[in-house]
Amino acid sequence: MGEPLLEARDLVKTYGSVEALRGASFTAYAGEVVALIGDNGAGKSTLVKCLSGVEQPDSGSVLLDGEPVRLDSPTAARALGVETVYQDLAVAPDLDPAANLFLGRELRKPGPLGWFGVLDDKEMRRRAAESFRDLGVSLQSVDVPIGALSGGQRQSVAVARSVVWASRLVFMDEPTAALGVVQRERVLDVVRRVRDQGMAVVLISHNMPEVLAVSDRVEVLRLGRRVARFTTARTTVEELVGAMTGALSQEGA
Amino acid sequence: MSTRTSAVLAALLLSPSLLAGCGGGGQIGDSGGSADAKKMVLIPGVAAEPFYTSMECGFREAAAAAGYEVDVQAPARFESTLQTPIVTGVLADKPGAVLIAPTDDKAMAGPMKQLKDAGIKVVEVDTKLQDTSVAVSSVSSDNEQGGRLAARTLAELVGGGTGSVLVLNTKAGTSTTDARAKGFEEEVGKYPNLKYVGQQYTDNEPDQAASKVTATLAANPDLIGVFATNLNTGEGAATGLRNAGRTGAVNLVGFDASPKQVEDLRSGVVQALIAQDPATIGRTGVEQAVAAIEGKPVNRDVETDLVALTKADMEANSKYFYKQRC
Amino acid sequence: MTSLARRLASANTLWIGLVLLGLIAVFGALRPDAVLTVFTLQTTLVETSVLLVLSVGMTYVIITSGIDLSVGSVLVFSGVTSAMTMNALNGGDATGAGWGTVLVGLAVALLSGAAWGLLNGLLVARAGIPPLIVTLGSFGAALGAGQLLSDGSNVSGVPDVLGEGLGTGTWFGVPNLVLLAAAVTAVGALVLGTTRFGRHTYAIGSNEEAARRAGIGVTGHLVRVYLLAGVLAGLAGFMALAYFRVASVTGHDTDNLNAIAGVVLGGTSLFGGVGSVVGTVLGVFIPAVLRKGFVIVGVNVYWQPIAVALVLVAAVWFDQSRRKARNQR
Incomplete structure (x- = not known):
């Protein structure tokens, strides 16, 4: 697959005594939809915040095109071509x-x-x-x-x-939550089109059929660490759920 | 908030002592040492207002002449929450008499009753409580007479002219300005050449007064006189007439005689002022207080006359101008 | 359709405009000789100028879903500081002073307004205190400060050139006070309707979080909006000075409510995100026309506040039901 577009290595983020990320790693390639999954509290949202400039990790490094970058604000991330779709829409309705x-x-x-x-x-x-x-x-x-x-x-x-x-990468945090079937398909169509334009799409989702339908790869977070990576074409819902719950783990993920 | 709190606290602290006082014969003022019957205190409605300053001048003069020591303590704003602590402070001093302009006709009843219960003679000046059992005497302007005087003055200014006249009142239910408007309405009926077109309320806002004057001018182009029942309506009316280019052509009669109003009278913006006589109110208040202290008969209600000031006679009547200092 | 025409038709601005025309038509039919005259038009416009300037600033604040209760007090404060400065420059009485003094007075009025506006803005945007509380505080504080400076009495000694120039002067028959208010209103309408500053004002009122995430400097923008409202209140104070020829410390107690009523009548939503200066102009004139019309026609004085209140409540009710209908989709 060549050089990763975005790579996070061993990110640690603590809020007081709570360790949200304990050495989490993450990789995204250009022209793919990578799903980021994990149980509630696994650290998905914190990871996305660290990668989109909303929060800064305590330690670890973020690389874009193999170069270390500092994402100290959403604006800095945007300047690098990294955009985020928030779960709660964040549009101005008027x-x-x-x-x-x-x-x-x-x-x-x-x-x-x-x-x-x-x-x-x-x-x-x-x-x-x-x-x-x-x-x-x-x-x-x-x-x-x-x-x-x-x-x-x-x-x-x-x-x-x-x-x-976005010119490089888009984070989408539960973009289809609370949508009907037809509307959901429409949004997933957009996701595919974006990928086809050569961008990386990171899809955060709880919906396993949706993950299998639209993603090319899956990365699994558990307890603040990456515990498994899958190629979507060669995996099953059971495998994904196993990784999320800790029943299954991969060496060196 | 702190003044309100302190007022409430004072009331709380005082009420049990008052109850105790009924049984044991003691009073709050008793602890402050011997009563100083040869002292008199004036508590105006608000500090630094020419009307009350003039009253203070009359008060000081008359009290000194009667051989009394004087003190004046005014609240910063016309508010019962600010006046109450002053009353309770004066109570501790226990003067022979207190002249007071209550800032609220109900809220001040409690504190003033404490004065009375401590044996201090209370005389109301300018304003009064609803409860008439507290004060030995009430001295105030006869506002209705002021209104009647305004109508007569307007008739004189108009001469033989014919036209509509308007009254600008403040807010519905303001007793003083309502009385002025009432007196005006009664008296103006006696002049067939003056057509009374009614009163307008202005919420005591100058801009509304201005707007009502120009609207009345539009509806009644023969408008010949306006009676503005207080300072703000007078200012608004002057602005409206100036805007309409009718300054001087429409006779404006204002109420009160503070320095700015006197200046407007002199420059022809206003044609007449109905001045109260605060100095006389202060002097009469002292007379009534002295009579009460000495056990002589007291007039329960005294109403002082008002005077009309016009440009022609104003310099002769300059003693009626309200003063900023004695 | 052009943007302006679209906005007019989409908001309830159109309806408010029709209400205003209807009122004028009714009063005009009852007393054509008194209502439909140049005199009535001129005086109505002049008498509404000061309130209009206050309301333009208020429109911006309410569109950000804020409120500014302090405008009337800031008006008083600015008038007092301006008049006192002009008097001080002329040995205590500025009646005969020239235009130089007037310009200094204008600058002092604007700066006084700006200071209160900045304070409001910082407390709302930086400290995060609700605008209702912040401006309720400055409503009392600005009035108190004005009374403190003036010793509780009105300040006179306004230069004649100011009173005659701005206060009662006309230009080709149009009162100068009206020209100034119209210019302020036009600039206010254009900035709100066509510029980035205006767009960001709507965005913050519509969804503050979305605006922040879109990279808009929400804190700075809110400070600037309250600053604008303060400066316009300062200008209004100066205009009132020219108009009444005295800095009145009482008698502006309800200016804030009159401005809010005008803005809301004009279709600006108290929930933020929706509104226009054009609507505010119409909204400010409805109570003014009602008041004037009632006096001219000779309606019982007690009916007037009732009628104004009915129109106001109806406008807000209409706005809410429109929103409810939309959100149910």
Whole structure:
């Protein structure tokens, strides 16, 4: 598979007396969907926070393209092409999809108007429509507030927002939680398309059939450590559950 | 909050002692040493207001003439929570009489009753309690007479002219300004050339007063006079008339005579002021207090007259201007 | 559709605008000779100018899902500091002073407003104290400070050039006070509707966490919004000074509520994220037109607050049911 895109080595993170990560490692390659699974409290969320710049590990190293990097803020991670889709959506429901897509990265009008901070809404709408089309997100209108859209469409916009700005890697924390069957498929389609564009997608999920359906590889966390790695095509739900519960472990994972 | 707390604390501490006082014949003031019957204290409604300062001047003058030692203690704001600790502080001093402008007609009843129970003669000046059993005398302006005087003054200013007149009141239920408006309404009916178009409430906000004046002007272009029942309505009315370009053409009669209002009278923004006579209120309060201390007959209710000031006679009546210091 | 037209039609701004037109039509039909006149138009506009400037700042604050109860007190404080500075520069009475003094007075008023706005902003955004509590505190403190400085009495001695220039002066028949308020409102509307600053204001009110995750400096932005409200309150204080020719320390107790009422009537949601300055303009004029119309038509004075309250409650109810309908999808 060649050189890993993102690699975490022996990350340790403690909150007071609680050890959330005890030497956790993680690897993601370009052009793949890697699922990160583990029981509640295994350290998935903490690991993602450390890798997306929200938290800083106490020790251990993070490498991007084999080079050590410091991710001391979400902005720093974003600058390196790493984006995150949060479980709780984090969209502004009163803004339209285009405004949400460009939130914090608004385009300004060229010329003097732009110096005063005047926004180029037309261009943002055009580009947003283009991005939604590319990602297969169908919206009746890009003019309505996002709060007026269905749950699936809202989630698609949230996913699209991260994907559009990511150039290297996207973390998705339970992106299909609380979605219906049809809506879930739509989001997973987006995930596949992103992978096909050559990005790495890290999917955090509790849903084993979904993990098997969409991922290329699976990495398992247990008690703050990576305990197993699988190639999706050659594994089963039983194996994954075994690794998560500690019934099965791999040497050197 | 701390003043409120201290007021509550004071009330809590005092109430059992009062009960004890009924049985044993003792009083709170007793512990403070001998009563100083030759001392008199004035507690105005608020500090540094020209109206009360003028009252203080009359008070000091009359009390000194009667051979009394004087003290004046005013709350920083017109609030019963600030006035109550002053009353209880004065209680410890046990003067012969206290002249007070209660800041609340119910909340001040408790503290003032303590004064009475300690044998101190209480005289109400300017404002009064609902409970009439506390004070030996109440001295205040006859606000209705002030309103009637405003109507007469307006009629004189208008001369033979004909037109509408408006009253600007503060908030519904304000006893003093309601009395002024009532007196005005009664008196203005006697002048057939003045058409009374009613009163408007302003929430005591100058901007509302201004708006009501211009609206009345729009509806009644023959507006010839406005009676503004207090300082804020007067300021708002002056602004509204200036805005409409009718300063001087519409006769504005204001109430009270603080320095800024006197200045406006002089410069022609206001055509007349109905001035209370706070110095006389202070002097009369002292007279009543002295009578009560000496056991002579006391007038339960005294109402002092108000005076009208116009530009023509104002300098002759300058003693009625409210003072910022004696 | 253009962005502005879309916004007008989508929010309840359109409805509020129709309500305003309806009120004017009713009063106009009852007393056409008194209502539909240049005089009534001019005076209504002038009398609403000061409140409008306060309300523009309030619109920004409420869109961030905050509130600013201190604007009326900051207005008083700024008026007092401005008037006292102008008097001090002219030996105690600035009545005859020139434009230089007036400019210093303006600067003092704006700075006074800015100081309170900055304090509000830092306490809300940095210290994380709820805006209701913070501005309730500064509501009392700013008024107290103003009264302390002025010894509890109104400050007079306002320069005649200010009173005659800004207060009652006109430009081609339009009162200068109205021109100033219109300019402030136009800039406020454009910044809110078309710029990044405005977009971030909506985003923070809509979902503060989302804005933070999107890389928007939420803390700094909130401080700037409260600062803006403070500066506009300072400007309003200066305008009131020109208009009334006295810095009044009483009589602005309900300015904050009047501004909030105007903003909410104009379709800005107390929940944040939704609103517009155009709506605020309409919302501010509804109570003003009602008050004026009632006096002109001669309606019983006690009806007026009832009618204003009914319209306000109806507007908020409409806003909430609109949101509920949307969230049920």
